Amino acid sequence: MKHIFLNAVVGLGLALSAGTGGATGLQLVSKIAPLAEAHPPAERDLAAYLFVFFRDEDHAIHFATSTDGYNFTDVNGGEPVVLGKDIAEQKGVRDPHIMRGPDNAFYMSMTDLHIFAQKEGLRSTPWERSKEYGWGNNRGLILMKSYDLIHWTHVEVHPGELFPAYGDIGAAWAPETIFDTKKNKLMVYYTTRVKGGDNHMVYSYANDAFTTLETAPQPLFTYPKPGKSTIDGDITRVGDNYHLFYVAHDTPGGLRHAVSGRINGGFVFDPRKVDPETVPCEAPTVWRRIGTDTYVLMYDVFGAKPNNMGFSETKDFVTYKNLGRFNDPGSPMKATNFTGPKHGAVMPITAAELARLQAYFGARPATR
Secondary structure, three states: OEEOOOOOOOOOOEOOOEEOOEEOOOEEOOOOOOOOOOOOOOHHHEEEEEEEEEOOOOOOEEEEEEOOOOEEEEOOOOOOOEOHHHHOOOOOEEEEEEEEOOOOOEEEEEEEOOOOOOOOOOOOOOOOOOHHHOOOOOOEEEEEEEOOOOEEEEEEEOHHHHOHHHOOEEEEEEEEEEEEOOOOEEEEEEEEEEOOOOOEEEEEEEOOOOOOEOOOOEEOOOOOOOOOOEEEEEEEEEOOEEEEEEEEOOOOOOEEEEEEOOOOOOOEOOOOOOOOOOOOOEEEEEEEOOOOOOEEEEEEEOOOOOOEEEEEEEOOOOOOEEEEEOOOOOOOOEEOOOOOOEEEEEEEEEHHHHHHHHHHHOOOOOOO
C-alpha cells in the first residue's frame, strides 16, 4: 500500500489552485479533524443532493449538486474538483463513489486506472501489465475521507500487496463503501479477478481512518452461471434487507438485482434484467429521494453516443418507472452545465453543506 498524503496544516490544507471565481479544486491534506456535529443529520435537515462522477475526457472527479433531485449543476463550471494526476498512480481515476458514515464523515472511493494512458503519453504500454492480465488491468484503489467535503485525505491501496495469499489480482475496480452495523466497520466492496479470469465482486473491511483494508477479500456474490463475469456492485439497505445491483456479462446483459438479509453475502440470484436500456449500461447506484420512499436507480449508459446517465424510479424494487437520461426529450432529469458524466453516485446533503460547496467554488461559468 502506498500512502500519498500531501503535507498541509490541519483545517487549512494546501489549495490546488485558486482564482477570482473561487477555488478550482478540493484541498488534499495530511490530516482532518471532525466538525462539531459528530452524528449524521436528521432527515428533516437534508435539503440537497451531491452527485460525484468522472468523465472519460479527463479521468478526474467532478461534483454536481441539486436541490430537487432532478436538476443537477456542476459546482465548478464543468471543471474537475480533483485531477486524477494528483492522486492516482496511473494519473487517472474512474468509478467514484461517495457515502456518509455514522461519524458524519464523508468517504469517497475510486478506481486508480487511466484507460487512455498510452495515447496520452503516460506509459508505453496499453495497460499497466501484460496482456495476460486482460483489458483495463490495474492494481490500485483510492480511498479518501473528509469531514467538510472540502479537505480530504487520500491513500492508494493495492489489495494484491496487502493480501498476497489471495492470489494474483488482475484488476481492482469500482470500489464502494457501506457501514456494517453488526461489525461496526466500514465495508469496501469492489470488482476484481485473478489475472485475466472472470470478474467477480469481493469485500474487505477498512480501518476507521480509511487509509487501508484490514481484512482479505471475501466473495460477495456468486453468479450461478460459471464463466460469466459480474461487476459494479452497489448495495443499499432498505429496512432489514440489503439490495445488491450489479452488472452481469450474460445474455441479455445489463443490470441485475439480488436481495439478502446480510450485508456481505446470501444474495439471492434473480435472472431478470432491471434496466430499461436497449444499449449497454453499467455502474448501477441507488439513492433515495429525500422525505419519500421512492428510490432512484441510476446507471451509466455507455452504449449511448455520447454516453449519458440513465434513471429509473422504484418503491418496491420490483417495478421501475423509466425516467430517461439527462436532458433527453421528456425526461425530468437535467444536467444544466455539464455533459458526458460516467459511473457516479448521489448522496443527500444539508443546506449548510450545499452552501459550503457553493461558497468555496464560487459562481464559476460553465465551460462545457
